[in-house]
Amino acid sequence: VVAGRRDVRRFDPDRTLPEATLRQILTLAILAPSGYNLQPWRFLIVRSNKNLQKLRRCAFGQPQLADAAVAIIVLAYQNPHLTHLDALIAMRRAEVGMTDSDTGEFRARASRTLDKLADRRTWALRWTLLATGTLLLAAQSMGVSSLLVDNFDEEATRAGFGIPDDHSIGGFVALGFAIEEDPFAGRFGLDEVCYEEHFGQPWAPGEP
Amino acid sequence: VVAGRRDVRRFDPDRTLPEATLRQILTLAILAPSGYNLQPWRFLIVRSNKNLQKLRRCAFGQPQLADAAVAIIVLAYQNPHLTHLDALIAMRRAEVGMTDSDTGEFRARASRTLDKLADRRTWALRWTLLATGTLLLAAQSMGVSSLLVDNFDEEATRAGFGIPDDHSIGGFVALGFAIEEDPFAGRFGLDEVCYEEHFGQPWAPGEP
Numbered sequence: 546v547v548a549g550r551r552d553v554r555r556f557d558p559d560r561t562l563p564e565a566t567l568r569q570i571l572t573l574a575i576l577a578p579s580g581y582n583l584q585p586w587r588f589l590i591v592r593s594n595k596n597l598q599k600l601r602r603c604a605f606g607q608p609q610l611a612d613a614a615v616a617i618i619v620l621a622y623q624n625p626h627l628t629h630l631d632a633l634i635a636m637r638r639a640e641v642g643m644t645d646s647d648t649g650e651f652r653a654r655a656s657r658t659l660d661k662l663a664d665r666r667t668w669a670l671r672w673t674l675l676a677t678g679t680l681l682l683a684a685q686s687m688g689v690s691s692l693l694v695d696n697f698d699e700e701a702t703r704a705g706f707g708i709p710d711d712h713s714i715g716g717f718v719a720l721g722f723a724i725e726e727d728p729f730a731g732r733f734g735l736d737e738v739c740y741e742e743h744f745g746q747p748w749a750p751g752e753p
Numbered sequence: 754v755v756a757g758r759r760d761v762r763r764f765d766p767d768r769t770l771p772e773a774t775l776r777q778i779l780t781l782a783i784l785a786p787s788g789y790n791l792q793p794w795r796f797l798i799v800r801s802n803k804n805l806q807k808l809r810r811c812a813f814g815q816p817q818l819a820d821a822a823v824a825i826i827v828l829a830y831q832n833p834h835l836t837h838l839d840a841l842i843a844m845r846r847a848e849v850g851m852t853d854s855d856t857g858e859f860r861a862r863a864s865r866t867l868d869k870l871a872d873r874r875t876w877a878l879r880w881t882l883l884a885t886g887t888l889l890l891a892a893q894s895m896g897v898s899s900l901l902v903d904n905f906d907e908e909a910t911r912a913g914f915g916i917p918d919d920h921s922i923g924g925f926v927a928l929g930f931a932i933e934e935d936p937f938a939g940r941f942g943l944d945e946v947c948y949e950e951h952f953g954q955p956w957a958p959g960e961p
Contacts, residue, residue, distance in 0.1 A: 580903045582938045589948045636939035678886020695788045707952040730790045731844035740797045744915040
């Protein structure tokens with residue numbers, strides 16, 4: 546699945562994505578892990594023609610967005626510890642069977658850690674992009690092609706889709722069926738992108 | 754693979770990770786896509802006892818880091834367009850067979866886009882965390898357990914491992930073989946984390 550995935554160059558504008566397939570892709574995506582299981586990802590699903598065109602304008606005209614069956618604005622919510630801790634703990638009690646004292650300790654630890662984070666925006670983006678990686682592979686495993694759009698006007702997107710300040714925009718995922726995909730463009734060798742024990746020190750392969 | 758993965762609570766301290774397995778995991782991780790294929794991820798592999806202990810201290814004592822077979826400091830490099838564009842284009846010519854004029858256009862477009870990005874740190878983190886998602890699933894598919902550590906002292910990590918300012922720290926991945934894994938703690942329903950067409954508007958499932 547990993548090796549077979551390519552970015553989409555051109556979507557088939559006439560094919561729609563069955564609702565059940567979209568649900569399955571998202572159901573897999575949210576199985577990704579997250580800190581304290583706080584699940585900071587939010588997915589804003591865009592598929593009306595009008596809004597796909599609007600989203601395309603937010604992405605400086607990126608053509609694939611207009612022909613995608615569905616686009617998802619991936620959002621990273623920075624304050625789940627303020628709003629979702631009760632629901633999370635109720636779910637955790639049901640799934641794991643926590644005791645009252647475990648519950649109290651979990652609540653205190655999660656709140657304290659999130660409150661003390663130097664950069665909660667990055668924290669939320671971290672887990673959200675991790676889930677987005679899962680989403681792209683889940684789509685691929687179901688025969689659905691994708692593209693992650695990384696260049697967009699943040700302010701225009703916020704204004705156009707009503708996104709509040711405590712949600713960062715991780716990117717736009719376009720989903721659909723490809724007429725044309727990008728060719729494999731190669732990858733740098735592991736020696737180029739890996740270090741060992743200290744930054745700048747080459748990875749010295751040990752015994753296999 | 755997605756549904757079967759759990760965070761590690763306790764690693765087997767006596768089992769090492771074969772070098773070939775680590776290579777295969779990283780080889781799959783770097784097949785992740787990236788903007789202009791600039792591959793901003795860097796992986797700093799830590800496995801000496803001394804450095805695993807140091808990394809554990811950087812992560813406020815997170816116990817799994819000491820017993821992991823390997824830990825990877827995941828880095829997001831913000832300036833690949835300044836240093837890697839020539840190598841990238843050479844690779845692209847070999848893989849895809851670009852013409853001279855395609856090459857010139859690609860170079861100009863990639864440089865311009867990266868130069869103009871409002872937030873290149875987020876850009877680099879986006880693709881790096883996406884690849885980290887692939888890495889965790891690649892490990893899982895090979896029977897290797899993992900944990901992504903999201904709470905660490907950034908300055909101590911930079912100082913301790915010589916990480917320069919143009920590389921952001923995406924997180925620490927601990928890899929190894931689990932003695933104990935976290936139980937599944939549940940997930941919010943899709944209705945809780947999905948919106949449709951506009952932020953706050955519930956996802957109204959269409960025809961299946």
